[in-house]
Amino acid sequence: MRINDFRLECYFAKYEFSAKYLLSSSDCESLKLGDLLQMADQECMALWDDLKLGYTDSKGHPLLRNEISKLYRKIKPEDIIVLAPEEGIFVAMNSILDRGDHVISIEPAYQSLAEIPESLGCAVTRWPVSLNDNKWSIDTSYLQNAIRSNTKLIIINFPHNPTGFIPDPGEFKTIAGLAVNNDIFLFSDEMYRYLEFSESRRYESAADIFSNGISLSGLSKSFGLPGLRTGWLATRNKTVMEKIRRFRYYTTICGSAPGEILSIIALRNKDRIISRNLDLVRKNVQIAKMLFNKHNGLLNWIEPQGGSIAFPHLNEKIHADEFCRKLIDLKSVLLLPASIFNFPGNHFRIGLGRINFPQALNVFESFIDEHYAP
């Protein structure tokens, strides 16, 4: 298998553990191990204390799959496999797709969503999220027209990385309807689920919509627990799930034993963890908007509807690549330029889920004042 470099992960690898301020991270502030353990009920504490560090059930701990199934309407523990989120994309694409299949994928996007289908020899049509009247939008008729007789899979991701876009309810219904009525698999990356700023924009999971819906979710973003490496795939399609299980024996085989117990604890405290993270994101959005309005000759805020990231616009006179490079070199503040997403516009991704966001933004502002004062 030949695959292109994962631009975002390569960029992060270069700076993530040396930069002073991570102003582009997509995960919410992580909990400390001790804080998470404090939330454990008696059953989880006993599981933690008695844990043997052996191999685990390759489908995922039954109690963990039981907690995950509660997040869905129609999904049972046997419709779930627990794996690392990124692994979920890799394994699902390898299990669903064959060379020559046609795929339609939202664009820009977390690179592997379209990169893996392409590496498997599929033709991928990119379905753009574009900017209209300073709002992110999609055109469902573009999706409809892109469908071919050999279209096997539609890939979506809402709340969307990197824009924070969520379609309106009518648009979402149209997308789901196109998949259902044309008998096309729908892979829905729901990694930022529960961070919708309005609950009315939290739509049904693909796995609940129909049997060819496959939902990817996990604890990395909304729960702020990426170090657990806990994600999952949910689908009611038994054939696809069986293929996924078999393929997974070639990746990690099974999950990490401590990670599973900690994940059960996190899911049993979902409301508490999510509301802490959503509050944080909401506060940070307000702070960001103030700064962007103050510097509106240079920066243009584009409102996200959910998730923990936004994709604002930078004045065309300064290339986002150069702006971000200078910012990391001079101030040790990490932003992601749009080129990392192969996106032609002059945007950058900003992360909204971290506690030190106000401090990072102060340093960012000092950079603007020193180098781009009007």
Ligand SMILES: Cc1ncc(COP(=O)(O)O)c(C=O)c1O
């Ligand atoms: C949309 C999306 N899907 C999947 C992933 C993969 O998650 P993880 O890094 O926890 O494997 C990410 C991570 O950034 C993401 O943004």
